[in-house]
Amino acid sequence: MKKINIATICLLSLLSCQEVSQKSDSDKSNVSNLRVEVDENKEESISIDSIATRNENDKCDKNFDEFFKKFRIDSTFQSERVKFPLKNVYPSDDLELDDEFVTEYIDQEKYRPIDFSDDDEAYKKELYAYRVEYERLGDSVLYRLKGIDNGIHMTYEFHFIEECWYLVSIENAST
Numbered sequence: 001m002k003k004i005n006i007a008t009i010c011l012l013s014l015l016s017c018q019e020v021s022q023k024s025d026s027d028k029s030n031v032s033n034l035r036v037e038v039d040e041n042k043e044e045s046i047s048i049d050s051i052a053t054r055n056e057n058d059k060c061d062k063n064f065d066e067f068f069k070k071f072r073i074d075s076t077f078q079s080e081r082v083k084f085p086l087k088n089v090y091p092s093d094d095l096e097l098d099d100e101f102v103t104e105y106i107d108q109e110k111y112r113p114i115d116f117s118d119d120d121e122a123y124k125k126e127l128y129a130y131r132v133e134y135e136r137l138g139d140s141v142l143y144r145l146k147g148i149d150n151g152i153h154m155t156y157e158f159h160f161i162e163e164c165w166y167l168v169s170i171e172n173a174s175t
Helices: 002-024 064-073 075-080
Strands: 030-038 044-052 082-091 101-106 130-137 140-147 153-161 164-172
Touching (some): 064 164, 075 082
Parallel strands (some): 082 164
Antiparallel strands (some): 030 044, 082 101, 153 164
């Protein structure tokens, strides 16, 4: 019995050390074979193969709806799920360039979280009412805001990249 208790303590110590090393290196997967031997009278040995995988993608939502619930209310999560530089397309302010669009790329320092909190009730607004439409295209989702009797037309494009959803571009075609 004493041999098994010693082996258990040794095993737990080794596993906890391995877990700490995995947490410090979260971007890599670690596969380890652990072998714990109890040498007392050379009667018992314990061999354990342990596969410990720590993967950044474990915290990703594969379902777009679940992802978007977090994306719309958590600004920190939103900032983590934007592919930078973020493509931003909008109408030019130059009156001589009618129907011309400007494309700029927003880096992480200049990015400001987008407020999607009104989207569910936006169709009820007296001014600037709009409806929300989703268009699923394989590993992409176009999240559109379309104005009701006004010129609002925004498209947010999300892609499923490396097992996670990311905002990759914004297009403002509002008039």
